Amino acid sequence: MKKRPTILDVAQEAGVSKSTVSLVLQNSPLVKPATRNAVGAAIKKLGYVYNRSAAGLRGAASGLIGLIINDLRNPFFTEFAASAQMEFARKGYSTVVANTDEDPAIQAQVIASMIEHDVSAFVISPAYGGDEDAFARIERAGIPTMQVLRQLDGRTDIFPFASHNYTAGGDLATRHLFDLGCRNIAFVGGLEDRPITEERMSGYRSFMKANGLPARAFHGRPSRAFGRDLALEIAREHSEIEAAICFSDLVALGMISGFAEAGVAVGKDIRLIGFDDIEESSLVYPRLSSIRCDTKHFGQRSAQSMLAWIVDGTRPPDVRHYDVRLIERQSSIGFDG
Missing domain, CATH: 3.40.50.2300 (Response regulator)
Structure with a gap:
């Protein structure tokens, strides 16, 4: 029996992210016409059928962003997280914020949980240590992910990195x-x-x-x-x-x-x-x-970069450093x- 096409197949065919396909399926006004047309053409070509009842249970349908921070006790990271969260909220996105307390095991657990809840994207200031399994899971799930302030995974062609100079x-x-x-x-x-x-x-x-x-x-x-x-x-x-x-x-x-x-x-x-x-x-x-x-403006810009990625398909540069x-x-x- 031929494998039923998935939302990931549509995303790959259209050259956009999984989250962008979800937004198109939800008739989001945030998606540009050209992007919407590309996704529509991919759906038609692949014969993808949208399961609306199942999608309604998933975070991507509502535009849920996973914001994972290594140390929210530190005012520097707290200000970043608050600024990014407010920018996502202004654009109609909800944010799930998690503090990993510099513990890579907690980081892996949080990432796995958020993937299960089908977040649209991740913005991660990572904890050091552990292995790369957590980021490998993100890669397999096809979820757009930015590393900010700290770089853990060197594959910035997959996980772009933004920080200060x-x-x-x-x-x-x-x-x-x-x-x-x-x-x-x-x-x-x-x-x-x-x-x-x-x-x-x-x-x-x-x-x-x-x-x-x-x-x-x-x-x-x-x-x-x-x-x-x-x-x-x-x-x-x-x-x-x-x-x-x-x-x-x-x-x-x-x-x-x-x-x-x-x-x-x-x-x-x-x-x-x-x-x-x-x-x-x-x-x-x-x-x-x-x-x-x-840090306040850095948080805003990071959120804006992520939104441009998941809404318009405009991917951030592999590495970006902001002036200090x-x-x-x-x-x-x-x-x-």
Whole structure:
């Protein structure tokens, strides 16, 4: 008996995603006429029969987006998730948000569950570790998927990747401290050998090398607790360090607390720069200099890119990095600037 054509067969014949076919079958006004005509021609050619009653039970019929985040406790990722979710909502899409808490096993479980509920697309800021089975399942299901902020699967021709230009951010931060007269500059935070840590360190490391200065790193979990503990250690044992570039604002905020406890004046005795520019960076005292990644707009743009993919078939580029900029505040320039 000849195999009955599926929605995936229609998508392949029309050269669009499975989600786009679902939208056409639901008579969504979001689909362009040319795309609708291509899907209609594929349906006619293959003899596909739409089971409307079954489709009504699936998330794709209502435009359900799976938004999977590695650490929603971190304000940086929370802002991204909220911004993306609001943009999807403005376009009439519902979002299922999951926090994997940096656990690849939970990530695999969440992905499997969302596939079973037939989400239209995935936007994933992945947890590191584990194997590639979770992304292999997504590939087999034919669900459009973007990796954001972190890259786990190297096949960006299948899973496009979007993030910030962290290398430029590290260079901006190091150059700023160098121009202020600092030469003994450390990089603080981030787990060693993680790709995101290497990205954020790369601009710092290159600038230090180009100027004949030794690079020095203190690795650890990107948390306030680590930052506080490290600040106390630096105050006790490494008073020669003049400045630090922190893996994240959370680390820098912890360092501000630790240095205050140790009687070290941030912005005078030592200079600090964070990464991400979360809201608290402009509210803490002394106010924290930081590499602004404009996470709110990044979330909006990521959602827009995904919508263009599943609605119009306009696939995002394999890799895209958005610009960052340095916001100078008291923690680096002191209290006279």
